[in-house]
């Protein structure tokens with residue numbers, strides 16, 4: 642009797658792990674395949690886009706957190722850096738080269754498969770998302786109040802307003 646119970650228990654455990662394993666690999670296959678890579682890796686082959694991206698507000702989204710004194714706040718990092726909490730993604734400014742700010746992989750997803758050596762042009766296309774469905778809305782959410790920017794961010798807002806005022810003065814001559 643005991644042997645039968647043990648055998649059934651073992652089969653149950655094995656079946657459950659098997660199902661869990663498959664479910665994971667099925668449902669998250671695309672996401673778990675690739676991991677985030679240092680931002681500079683995208684530069685080699687996409688230099689023009691890289692330089693253009695560097696001039697957008699997205700490039701400064703981490704610096705704005707620093708100005709606001711919120712660069713370690715977990716509530717802020719998911720939108721203001723790249724791949725926060727994901728394999729290979731941003732951990733801190735020192736160890737995560739080129740992932741501070743809203744950079745390439747924040748929109749296109751993790752790129753480790755895409756940057757592998759010796760791929761054909763077609764394979765490059767297959768290994769990265771061109772236009773993910775939620776490319777913008779995962780961070781730019783409508784009718785969602787900005788999570789407690791709070792008084793700490795006032796200095797950076799003030800700086801930005803001064804910059805805009807200077808620009809207005811410049812345009813008005």
Ligand code: HEC
Pocket residue numbers: 678682683684685686687745746749751752753755756761762765766767769770771
């Ligand atoms: C070794 C060279 C190389 C590197 C490094 C590289 N790419 Fe690419 N990438 C290509 C090629 C080749 C194509 C496809 C051909 C084309 O569209 O010109 C491509 C296409 C793309 C596309 C468009 C896909 C499509 O469906 O048209 C995106 C988005 C992209 N790359 C993002 C990235 C990102 C993000 C990184 C950094 C993680 C990166 N690339 C690094 C070579 C590279």
Ligand code: HEC
Pocket residue numbers: 698699701702703705706719720721722743747748776777778779780781
């Ligand atoms: C990973 C999060 C994230 C994604 C994805 C994202 N953004 Fe942003 N975006 C931000 C953050 C954070 C800022 C604020 C940058 C700063 O600190 O000034 C911003 C700023 C901007 C601004 C400037 C707004 C202003 O008031 O100056 C524009 C325009 C913009 N994003 C457009 C887009 C578009 C279009 C897409 C999709 C193609 C997109 N964003 C995807 C996070 C994101």
Ligand code: HEC
Pocket residue numbers: 698705706709711714716717718719720721779780781782787788789790794797798801
């Ligand atoms: C859901 C995504 C998301 C989260 C979470 C988030 N932000 Fe933002 N943040 C954005 C976007 C998108 C913008 C740019 C659009 C805008 O100005 O509304 C932005 C803009 C800002 C700006 C203004 C930059 C400028 O140029 O004026 C500051 C400062 C800021 N965020 C700080 C924070 C802080 C501090 C937190 C955490 C308490 C935080 N953010 C959390 C998405 C986010």
Ligand code: HEC
Pocket residue numbers: 683684687690691692694699743744745746747748749771772776
């Ligand atoms: C704010 C989100 C966002 C960021 C950041 C971003 N991209 Fe894109 N990218 C897009 C969108 C949206 C498209 C247009 C896709 C389409 O036309 O379907 C695109 C298109 C592309 C293409 C296709 C070819 C082209 O010129 O249209 C390549 C290659 C590419 N991006 C590479 C990069 C690289 C490399 C970086 C970083 C230097 C980067 N992207 C940063 C959103 C982003």
